[in-house]
Amino acid sequence: MEIQLTQTEENYLKSIYSLELSSSKNVSTTLLAKKMKTKASSVTDMIKKLADKDFVDYKKYRGVSLTKGGNTIAVKIVRKHRLWEVFLVNKLEYSWDEVHEIAEQLEHIKSDTLIDKLEEFLEFPTHDPHGDPIPDKEGNIEHHKNIMLSSVKVENSCKIIGVKDSSSEFLKYLDSKNIHLGSIVKVISKEVFDNSITIEINKQLLSISHQISKNLFVKIL
Amino acid sequence: MEIQLTQTEENYLKSIYSLELSSSKNVSTTLLAKKMKTKASSVTDMIKKLADKDFVDYKKYRGVSLTKGGNTIAVKIVRKHRLWEVFLVNKLEYSWDEVHEIAEQLEHIKSDTLIDKLEEFLEFPTHDPHGDPIPDKEGNIEHHKNIMLSSVKVENSCKIIGVKDSSSEFLKYLDSKNIHLGSIVKVISKEVFDNSITIEINKQLLSISHQISKNLFVKIL
DNA sequence: CATAATTATTAGATTAGTCTAAATTTTTAT
DNA sequence: ATAAAAATTTAGACTAATCTAATAATTATG
Ligand SMILES: [Mn+2]
Ligand SMILES: [Mn+2]
Ligand SMILES: [Mn+2]
Ligand SMILES: [Mn+2]
Numbered sequence: 001m002e003i004q005l006t007q008t009e010e011n012y013l014k015s016i017y018s019l020e021l022s023s024s025k026n027v028s029t030t031l032l033a034k035k036m037k038t039k040a041s042s043v044t045d046m047i048k049k050l051a052d053k054d055f056v057d058y059k060k061y062r063g064v065s066l067t068k069g070g071n072t073i074a075v076k077i078v079r080k081h082r083l084w085e086v087f088l089v090n091k092l093e094y095s096w097d098e099v100h101e102i103a104e105q106l107e108h109i110k111s112d113t114l115i116d117k118l119e120e121f122l123e124f125p126t127h128d129p130h131g132d133p134i135p136d137k138e139g140n141i142e143h144h145k146n147i148m149l150s151s152v153k154v155e156n157s158c159k160i161i162g163v164k165d166s167s168s169e170f171l172k173y174l175d176s177k178n179i180h181l182g183s184i185v186k187v188i189s190k191e192v193f194d195n196s197i198t199i200e201i202n203k204q205l206l207s208i209s210h211q212i213s214k215n216l217f218v219k220i221l
Numbered sequence: 222m223e224i225q226l227t228q229t230e231e232n233y234l235k236s237i238y239s240l241e242l243s244s245s246k247n248v249s250t251t252l253l254a255k256k257m258k259t260k261a262s263s264v265t266d267m268i269k270k271l272a273d274k275d276f277v278d279y280k281k282y283r284g285v286s287l288t289k290g291g292n293t294i295a296v297k298i299v300r301k302h303r304l305w306e307v308f309l310v311n312k313l314e315y316s317w318d319e320v321h322e323i324a325e326q327l328e329h330i331k332s333d334t335l336i337d338k339l340e341e342f343l344e345f346p347t348h349d350p351h352g353d354p355i356p357d358k359e360g361n362i363e364h365h366k367n368i369m370l371s372s373v374k375v376e377n378s379c380k381i382i383g384v385k386d387s388s389s390e391f392l393k394y395l396d397s398k399n400i401h402l403g404s405i406v407k408v409i410s411k412e413v414f415d416n417s418i419t420i421e422i423n424k425q426l427l428s429i430s431h432q433i434s435k436n437l438f439v440k441i442l
Numbered sequence: 443c444a445t446a447a448t449t450a451t452t453a454g455a456t457t458a459g460t461c462t463a464a465a466t467t468t469t470t471a472t
Numbered sequence: 473a474t475a476a477a478a479a480t481t482t483a484g485a486c487t488a489a490t491c492t493a494a495t496a497a498t499t500a501t502g
Contacts, residue, residue, distance in 0.1 A: 092338040117313040
């Protein structure tokens with residue numbers, strides 16, 4: 001007996017979840033409106049509805065935050081989204097820049113069993129094609145340490161473990177430079193004036209802008 | 222550049238398609254209302270909208286029929302539904318009585334490439350788990366010959382190739398009697414008063430009601 | 443701290459899909 | 473051929489999600 005939410009409600013919860021992750025303050029109406037590509041007035045209406053259903057805490061003019069129940073639902077949607085992305089890349093041979101839009105739809109499929117069966121079929125992946133962690137059945141999720149390539153010191157080596165920006169453009173850029181999850185990178189030098197860095201990757205030197213390096217999650221080796 | 226229909230519109234077109242298959246007359250408002258589990262007045266409204274968009278031909282009080290364009294869309298939905306059902310049964314190990322509801326949702330996922338990639342991943346199945354034919358990419362579909370087990374003469378043998386009723390109850394009944402697609406059946410005798418028949422299957426005799434036998438598609442051997 | 447700028451909420455419409463109840467048309471049966 | 477029954481459409485209302493324009497609250501700034 002699942003609580004039946006509309007796709008729209010689910011999307012709002014997911015957006016609030018992701019905005020909470022990156023700010024720790026209450027989520028503002030305007031920010032949520034931007035994320036949802038809608039108007040602030042629409043957001044206010046929806047927020048009231050979600051508050052009535054106890055998925056968010058809301059006080060007028062003070063933004064929203066997810067309740068325990070709201071968080072649980074948001075994490076479930078994230079889990080579904082990421083598992084479907086793994087399916088699309090690993091089984092259907094999509095590339096990592098093509099799967100997000102389809103997963104946005106698939107994440108709303110309702111079934112008590114489907115996603116667990118899918119997870120098993122995919123052999124319990126821990127991360128999605130963009131390096132984002134996949135919550136388990138109980139909703140536990142291991143968060144990134146959030147070390148960006150831009151903060152790695154000169155002479156240090158690291159492994160690319162995720163992308164912060166999952167836009168198709170960024171991912172295609174990475175493909176073109178042969179940078180992918182698991183790539184080993186050594187920082188050779190850093191320019192002070194624009195924060196661009198020179199890295200060694202695949203035995204070659206490559207110069208990348210700050211814009212790029214600050215969107216790559218790494219693990220220091 | 223696909224024409225974007227709502228899920229509801231797609232479901233109406235699919236229902237009209239299936240009702241047209243089983244009657245050859247125009248589809249009446251009442252019949253469509255029953256199929257869609259809605260009211261006749263709602264159907265009238267939707268029919269007008271679909272007629273405006275040229276997916277159906279409609280004259281007041283005279284029922285509807287699909288246009289070429291409407292038919293094309295309906296067949297696409299059927300294709301998606303059936304391929305997803307194959308995925309659920311063959312890859313995720315669902316049984317044939319569990320997949321319909323989930324496929325009802327999955328059939329509405331929009332993507333120009335997804336279903337063709339799925340079809341390839343499934344190795345181009347020709348029939349779904351209930352024996353229904355899967356339209357190809359171009360919308361070509363091979364229809365059943367529609368021979369029912371109930372019409373097979375005594376002493377004749379046949380192979381079960383499909384079910385007309387795909388309800389979970391019926392499918393579970395078949396499972397319990399170990400009747401499945403591909404089963405070879407010989408008609409031993411027929412009762413005149415209730416049309417029940419005795420068949421030989423799996424080297425055993427089994428008596429089945431008319432209700433059952435008229436819902437099984439067969440191929441005479 | 444007062445006023446301006448920004449942010450958020452409310453008021454009132456709109457669209458899709460649905461419903462009930464009333465009116466109309468078609469079909470069936472005398 | 474007419475009246476009764478059944479099917480269908482129309483009228484008017486409701487919910488979910490959205491929008492624009494107007495109002496109100498918060499915050500930033502001189
Ligand atoms: Mn994604
Ligand atoms: Mn992802
Ligand atoms: Mn089905
Ligand atoms: Mn089927």
